[in-house]
Amino acid sequence: MKATRTQALRTRSVRTGGLSLRLDLRALTVVVLLLVCALAASVVLIGTGDFPIPAGDVLKTLFGGGDAGQEFIVNELRLPRVLVGLLVGASLGLGGALFQSISRNPLGSPDVLGLSQGATAGALVVIVLFSGSATAVTLGALAGGLVTGLAIYLLAWKQGVHGYRLVLVGIGVSAVVTAVNGYLLTKADLVDAARAVVWMTGSLNGRDWTQVWPLLGLCAVLLPLVLANARGLRMMEMGDDVSYALGVRVERVRLLLMVAAVLLTAAATAAAGPVGFVALTAPQLARRLTRSPGPNLVSSLCMGATLLVTADWASQRAFGADQLPVGVVTGVLGGVYLLWLLVTERRAGRI
Numbered sequence: 001m002k003a004t005r006t007q008a009l010r011t012r013s014v015r016t017g018g019l020s021l022r023l024d025l026r027a028l029t030v031v032v033l034l035l036v037c038a039l040a041a042s043v044v045l046i047g048t049g050d051f052p053i054p055a056g057d058v059l060k061t062l063f064g065g066g067d068a069g070q071e072f073i074v075n076e077l078r079l080p081r082v083l084v085g086l087l088v089g090a091s092l093g094l095g096g097a098l099f100q101s102i103s104r105n106p107l108g109s110p111d112v113l114g115l116s117q118g119a120t121a122g123a124l125v126v127i128v129l130f131s132g133s134a135t136a137v138t139l140g141a142l143a144g145g146l147v148t149g150l151a152i153y154l155l156a157w158k159q160g161v162h163g164y165r166l167v168l169v170g171i172g173v174s175a176v177v178t179a180v181n182g183y184l185l186t187k188a189d190l191v192d193a194a195r196a197v198v199w200m201t202g203s204l205n206g207r208d209w210t211q212v213w214p215l216l217g218l219c220a221v222l223l224p225l226v227l228a229n230a231r232g233l234r235m236m237e238m239g240d241d242v243s244y245a246l247g248v249r250v251e252r253v254r255l256l257l258m259v260a261a262v263l264l265t266a267a268a269t270a271a272a273g274p275v276g277f278v279a280l281t282a283p284q285l286a287r288r289l290t291r292s293p294g295p296n297l298v299s300s301l302c303m304g305a306t307l308l309v310t311a312d313w314a315s316q317r318a319f320g321a322d323q324l325p326v327g328v329v330t331g332v333l334g335g336v337y338l339l340w341l342l343v344t345e346r347r348a349g350r351i
Helices: 002-010 025-046 055-062 068-103 117-130 134-156 162-189 190-201 209-228 230-237 240-245 248-273 278-290 297-319 326-347
Strands: 011-016 017-024
Touching: 002 055, 011 068, 017 025, 025 055, 025 068, 025 278, 025 297, 055 068, 055 209, 068 162, 068 209, 068 230, 068 248, 068 278, 068 297, 117 134, 117 190, 117 248, 134 162, 134 248, 162 190, 209 230, 209 297, 230 248, 278 297, 278 326
Parallel strands: none
Antiparallel strands: 011 017
């Protein structure tokens, strides 16, 4: 009774004509606060670098009031980097939430399933075998992620795709692809190997408007598609049988959302390299903040964006501009979180 009363206090129903919308006030508050934090971190990050700019001057420049030097630094050099960071973090957060909800497993993220490694393999093939341009490397990473996602789905299929089978198959595919990546590095010459290692670290350095627009367009297409199927995804967390009984076309929704998650992950990896563990930690942290059941798609998206720009700012403040790639920071923090998650799941008897 007490839990029901608490849930009622946290939610409000809004009716307009024949439509009814149920709002979770706590989740909405968390989303708003995360957006504010992401925007504040972005403004501070734009002002950080070899030529520091106060936050007030950054805002004035963004609205067209800065001098010529500030406009060049902010709009041409730093703003694209920050926008790529926001879009990559949002894509990884949303993709991780989709995979964890589909697999019904907190370990079901692109990092664990091997999608990031698959995108890395595609980029390494282009770098090592063809010495391709930056655009070719991006396309190779996108293709590698899609092929890996298709392989995982087909190998995990057995009258449907189920959670633990998906995770186990993904771990196996990840191990195979990681071995392939190691082999490609051993076959590369010194220049290509150094270039590949830099890309594999995961970094926002040198990102410009050419990375912003494709990622922004993909997110603009996929986000409405994902949110339109959010209700079916939430039903699927209760089990396939219950979902079928409620009228959800389970395999169709699962395949559609898996394709969306693979595209988001592959595009984020293509834009910034394999930035580790954001897809794993963002949905978990978002769920702990909202204390809300279900996939928490919007809050995970906002959490991913906030995590990545904050990690990039922390790396620059601690080690100087362009000294430590953001993938190193997220890898260290995410690795610690993964260990904690494994210990927690083991104590709870779920693994």
